[in-house]
Each structure stands twice: as C-alpha cells, then as structure tokens.
Amino acid sequence: MNHVLLAIVIVPVVTSIATWWTPPAISKVVTIGSGIALFLLALALIPSATAHSYLAVGSVLRVDALSVVFLVPTTFLYATTSIFAAGYLHLPEGEAGRRYARRFFVGLNVFCWSMAVAPLVNGLALLWVMIEVTTVISALLVAIDDTDGATEAAWKYVILASLGLGIALFATIIMYYAGTRFFGSSYDPSYNKLLSGAHAFPKDVVRLADVLAVLGFGTKMGLVPVHTWLPDAHSEAPTPISALLSGALLATSFYAILRFFQVSVRCLGPAFPRNVLLIFGLASLVLAAFYLLSQRDLKRLLAYSSVEHMGILAIGMSFSAPLAIVGVLLHVIAHGAAKGTAFFGAGSVARKFKSKDMARIRGGVGLLPWSGPMLVLAVLALSAMPPFGIFRSEFLIVAGGLSDPRDAIAAVLVVFVTVAFFGLSWFTTKTMLSPVPERERLRLGRGETSWLIVVAMAVGLVGLVILGVHVPGQLNELLQHAASQLEVAR
Amino acid sequence: MPHAAPSTFTGAVDVIAVLVLLTEFAMLRAPMLRSQVRLYAFQSLVVTALAIVVAATRHIDEIYVLAALSFILKVIIVPRIVLRLLSRAEVSLAGSSAFSVATMTLIAIVMSVFAFFSVGALHLQSTALPSAALAISVAVVLVAFVLIILRSDVVSQAIGFFSLENGVSVASLVVASGLPLIVDVAFLFDLLVAVVVFGVLMRIHHGRTKTLSTDSLDRLKG
C-alpha cells in the first residue's frame, strides 16, 4: 500500500507542474484526471487503513483510519471541483486567459495537494507546516479574481489565518515541550510517540496546548469568534475555490484539532478537551444559525452554513458516546460532498443571473432545468433532510448526544439546526422555487451554462445519497476504526 | 520570598528575550514604516543571537545551522523584500493607527501582564527552563496581535505577523530546542512562502487602492 500513499503525494505535484505548461483546455482535462485518480487512490487506502492500525512510509508519511476519513472528502472534492471548474471558468481570449488559467490550475492543484497531504504527514509539527501551506496557497487563490472584494477578502483571510496559525504553532511547540518531560529534550514528535507517552505529560502544559490548538486551528476551521474571515473569503473567491475552502480546507483544520484532541484525551482524560470544543462549537452553531436568517448574498449564506456545520462537528466531539464520534466523522465526509454541491449550484446560479445577490435571483429552478433543482436538493441535504448523508450523520450525533449525561446540549443542537434550516429554506423558496418573472425569462433564457457543472453536482448528490441510504461496509468499518482512535485509551 | 539568582545562561536568555519584547514595543510606536522594518530586522538579529546562545550552552550543533538560516532569511531577505516593496509604493510611508502611542503602549502592557499571568498559572518551575523567557515570548505574540489589530496599514500588519513568528521562535528555542532540524527548516521555509504571499497581496492591494492603508477594506460585512 506504500506506493498508493506515495502516489497520492506525487500525482498532484506532477499535475501542477504540467498545468504550468499546458494550454487551458488540456489543463482542465489533466486536472480532472488527477482529481479522479486521487479519489480512487484514497478509496484504495480504505481497506488497509482498517486492517492495520497505521501505515508509515519513512518517518514523514503515516496513515491511519482517521487520516483516511479526512482524505476521502478532500480528494472527492478535488475530483468534483475540477470537473466543475472546467465548466465554470470563462476564460477571456488570448494571453490574459492563458495566464489566468495557468495561475488558477497550478494553484488549484497545489492547494488540493497540500490538503491531501496534510492528513498523511506524521507528527504535529509537519501537520502545522502543511496547514500553513494550505493557507498561503488558498489566500492567493482567493485573490485571483483581482476585484476589490477579492483583494479585501484575501488580505483579511491571510492576516487572520496567519494569526490563528501563529497560535497553532505555539500550541505545537508547547505540546512538544510537554513531551520533553517524558522523552528528554530531543525527540521526533510523531503521533505514535506522542500518543505512547501522553499519559505522562504535565497536565497544565497539555491543557494550554489544547486550548491554543483549538483557538489557532479553529481560526482556520471557522469557529466563532475567530470565524470572521470565512464569509468574506468564501463569498469573494472564485466558486470552485469556495467549494474547496468550505468542503475540504475547514475539514483539514478540524483534522488538526482532532490530532491535538487525541493527545490531550490521553493525557487529561476526556472532560477538558471536550469542554473546550463544546464552548467553541455552541458559539459557532448559535451565531451562524442567526446569521443564516439575515443573509442577502448567496455565497455568504453557504459560508455561514459552513460555520454552522463546523459548530456541529465541534459539539459532536464533546459527546461521550462513541456513536456521536462516528457521526462526526461521517459528517465531515457528508458535509464536504453537500457543501461542494451547493457551491457548484450557487456558482451556476451566479453565472446565470450574473449576481450573487439573492434579491435579484428569481425562479432559479425554472431557468436552470438541471442545476436549479439539484441546488435545492443540495440545500435540503445541508439542512439534514433524508435521504442524504448529513441526515444520517446528524442523527448519529444527536442520538449519541441524547445518551450523554448532558443531553440538554443535544436538544440545543436540534433547536439551532432547525433555525438554520429556516434560514436556508427561506432562501430556496424565495430564489429557486419562485415563479420565473417574464422579463427574466426573455433576458436570460432557459438552459444550463455548462453541462460539466451538472455532472459535478450530480456526482456530489449521488455520493450524498449513498452516504444517506446505506454507508458502504468498508467505509463504515473505517469510521468505526477512526472513532475508536479518538476515544480514551482504556 | 527572595528568589535565588538565576544561572547565567537563564539570565542571558531572559535578557535577550526581553530585548525581543522591547523591540516589539518599539515597532508598536515606530511611526515610519521603514523604521518598523528595520526594527524587525534587528529583532530577528536578536533572535539569531538567542539561537547561538542556546546552541553554545546546550551543545546542539543543529541550532547553529538554524541560526545561520534564520539570519539569512529574517535579517536579510525578508526586510529586503518589504523595503523594496515600500520603495516601489512611494506613498504615505508613515503608518497609521487607530489609537495614540500612549494608549497602544498601555494596551500592550495589559496584554503582556496577561501573558505573564497565564504562563505563571502553568507553574512551570523547572530548573533547566527559563520560564521568564517563555512568558516573554507569549507577551511578544500578544503585543504582535495588538500591532496587527491597531495599526491599519498592510506593512505594519505583515511585519506584525513576521514578528509574531519571532516570538514563537523564542519560545521554540527556549522550550523546544530539541525539535528536529527538518521541522525547524520547514518552519522557516513556510515563513519564506508566507512572506512571498504577503508581498504579492500587498502589491495587489497597492495596485488596486494606490495606498498601503487598510482603511478602504471595509466593504465586506455581515
């Protein structure tokens, strides 16, 4: 299986080098190929990740069930986003278009590479390095459209995310310091090593590291109150990038938090790390639910929905039932697919109506025969409607939460998920399901902007339905495995 | 109770750390962007000196390599890049801030007090560890926050981030000097990438708005 691992690291690098030279049309094809290949490679890792406790290549790469859980949605989005991007990009003729395409595809491939490799590296320090790489690349991609809004969003994003990662770096160093008490002053902070000695680390120090890690990586994950960059970046970035930011990047940061969680739980017991996540999770869920009610911008709406879902993830981790943790991990995958699809739909709508302002979008379903209904379905999926994957994952989380002694939190969760549902459904009925104004029909005409967008959305929905109706056996096993890694060692 | 005198090593490390913190305060009040960049270069030099002290006293040869790399990168390359950017910009080289110098200093002092208390609450009474230096590095990070939040121009904010990294470097030299060299080098490489990206974004920002101020960045809300 080692060659699969190496292939995941190498393929996107090769693709990004290739897309530097190739003309836009070929870049599109190459990127799609690379995305699909990477997704298949990630799926190929599932059996061995469940069979062994971990796989390692040298001292740098290491894969266990938890890594693969995060690798799957990232690579899935890589594949679907590259299909979507191929249909979505409108390149100007000539040199300008070629330059834009080169920047875009090289950036996209490097960005996906960094997000795919982050769960594969071994050790907190290298993980931080990879996440910093995702930040700088994505900041450039946010700014790529060179509009006032994009420049502003990119600057806010890079400043806030860098601050957050500064804190996260501090957390990493403090965790390393905690280890020096046990391993001596010089050691390699790989996961196995940290986990093996975590029980003996000084508790106060690990507590500090855990809080700083949640705050620092939480900034990139979009946890309230350090989420402020997120709606700006998501709404101003080109839509393919928004989909990746929301579906994959946030999850990658959550992965980093979980790695700290893993060590902290071994050292401190479950109560403290869970409470830290609970506080941030509740704040995110509540605030995002209210913001969802008052959005005018289509992509900002989806961005706040991401904040809400990140809140759900954090709250889910705070429940003691193993069921809830399985739910959280499933939620990571399902949210990636749902949010990606929703952003693709939003991109299609925005392209059609030439606006992201919801006051100007009317009769989306009537004008977009395929992507319109699919966007409605994706939004329903985001609001945890059956038969989609998020329904199952949120059901597991709530079920786990109700078996927790603190079952009131599960009730709060349900209430605010419902508030969020109102926000989202109000938007859909108003913009998508409303009758088409005659003037708009004449001006815009009925029809899709690109069939590739439709394909990308269909793939996402199929994935969501599969996750919702019946989680494939091996994936289920993977989730169970990963969940058991996050529990307290008994 | 009278504390026992610290060892000369601890004392030296602490003094260097204090110097880093004082430079951070100086950056906070430096009115000219150029002087801010120079202060950053000086601060990086001090951090390099700290690395050499740590390497010499703890006999970790890898840190010499690190010191050399950080000297090249943080004392020479990064300031050079930012200064070149400034000389291209040719606009308002004086920074701007939301508060007066005295207010900013007071806020920063409060942040440092917070840093000291929070590190003090950890009860890290280890003989080999200059815990004052750890507290100071936390203070540097927090003062860098103040710098980034209260100064409203792209250069100050970028320099704030770079100096924040210096603060973390102090912490890492003090408490995690055994970190594998590959990791340290990766950190530095990351910083270099971040500098380039900051530079690109600053150029884009300047190209669009013809200023270095961030006051115009208030469109996106809600």
Place this chain on the structure above:
Amino acid sequence: MSQTQLAAPVIQALQDLTILFGAPLVSGVIAHVEGRIQGRRGPRVFQPYYDLAKLFRKETVVPEGSSWVFLVGPIIAFSCYLIVPLLIPVLTTYGLPLGYMGDILGGGFILALAGFSVAIAGTESGAPYAQLGASRAMTFGALIEPTILFVVFAVGIITATDLPYALAATVRSSTGEIVRPAHILAAIAFFLVVLADTGRIPVETHSGTLEFGMIDEGRTLEHSGAPFALLRWGSTMKQLILYTILIDVFVAPWGLATDRRPASVVLAIPSLLGKAMVVGCIFAIIDNSFSKLRLFKITEFLAAAFLLAVLAVLVFYLGGG
C-alpha cells in the same frame, strides 16, 4: 592586631559631607567635559565653587508681594538633600545606624518634598516663567512617579526588602544577578528617570536660556543671592544623589568600603566621585548626541521608562527572572 575603627556617626557625617562638597565638583567636571565635546575649552572644573561663593556674597532680592515661602523653600529643599544621603549607600556596603531610618520610598518622598518646596517657592515669586517651570516640573514629576514606584517594586521583590543597601548587596553577590532581566530593566528605567530628573536632553536643555523650553531651571529664575546659591547647590547635590543611587544601588556597587578602617572609608570617597564623573560624562554624551523632545513628546519618553519598569516587575514576579 587592633586597627582604628571609625565610629558610625563619623562615617555617616562623611557621607553627607561627600555629597555636600563633592557635588559641585562633579557638576564642574561634567560641564568641562561637555565643553570639550562641543569643541570649547569648557569652564574650569572648580567653577561651580566660585559661582556659589559669589552668589553667597550677593544681596538677596525678594519680589514684591511674595511671602516667606519664597525664602524658606530653598532652605527646606537644601536640608532635604542633606537628609537623603543618610539613607542610601554612599560610601559603605554595610548599613549605618541612620540608614535604617527610611527605606527607598522614604528617600523618594524626601526628594519629592525638595522638588515640591522649590516649586512653591517658584510659584510664590509670581513671575510667569517661574510659575510655568514649577507647574511643568510638577506635571512631569507626577508622570515620573509611577515609574519610580515600579522601580522600587522591582527592587523590593528582588531583594525582599525595600532597603537600598540590600539591593546593592544582592547585585554584588553573583553575575547571575546582574544579567537578571528584572534588574537590567529596572536599572535602565531608573537611568531614564535620572535623565529626566536631572534636566537632561531629551527632556530638557539644562544649559539653555530659552524660558519656554525650561522645566526645572525655570523655577529658580526669580531667586537671587544666598537662596539662589542654595538652590544651585541643592540641584548639584540632587544630581549627585541620583547618580549615587544609580551607581551604588543598580549599576556598579563596587569600590565601597567594606569595613570601618579609615583608609577604606576615605578611599571610597574618590571612588564614588570618580564613578559619578564617569556616569556624568555618559549623560553629557547623551546630552550632546540627541535633540530635545517636544514638550508633548516627553510623555512618550516617560511612557517608555514606565514600560521598562513595569516589565521589570512582571518579568521577575511572574516569570521568576
């Protein structure tokens, strides 16, 4: 072998006399060096003594309408400057009986009282420039006060006492104490305080004749004759006292008499004056290499000193350094 031991009161008296008669000399040397720095020959080093002698012979003019305060102020200030040397380590490493009469705060209070009496004497004159100087001196004095307090706190927690003798002893005890950041920060903060308190650039042009820029000097514009001599003398003493605290408490508490043999006590006198002259020269160099701050920028200078003092306390108290 029995050696002559000096009685404590004698040493105590010597401390005072050293300050009293050494101070004009130190000022003279600084003025001379300053002249050299500026490319002049500079006044003779004994010039301050001649000035004082001349002033004592001159008649005293009292402004119309001013009360006795105008004449008593300089006397109170002068006696304050005579009391402070009893409290600080001037010549000896060991505390003398009266040295425990007041701690470092007590010394600070007495210096403040001296400043206050000069200020009200200046105000009493009714002359605008003297009043301006007095009010400015009080304003900046109030801003310096917190810094001094924090320096005192820093000293206090390092030594667990508030006696200047104890800090000097601590500093002498090991090199670890010297590189201790709390100590260095407190020392630098105090250095800045001395800079401000002795009317040096960047706070004040001490030898200027422009009334608008004056702070400390302005207060005495209306005095003449013997009271003016006392004020001049007092200000040289204040300068030497502050230098002594800086040297013997913070920076270089070496060369003091460790026992009561006459030889070592007497030798400590030139040693102190020598160190004070070196410090004075450093101040003179600073004085001539920087420009004066605008009046409203002085708060920033004082804020910097305050910052250092606060950090000194923090670093020590919470960081153990």
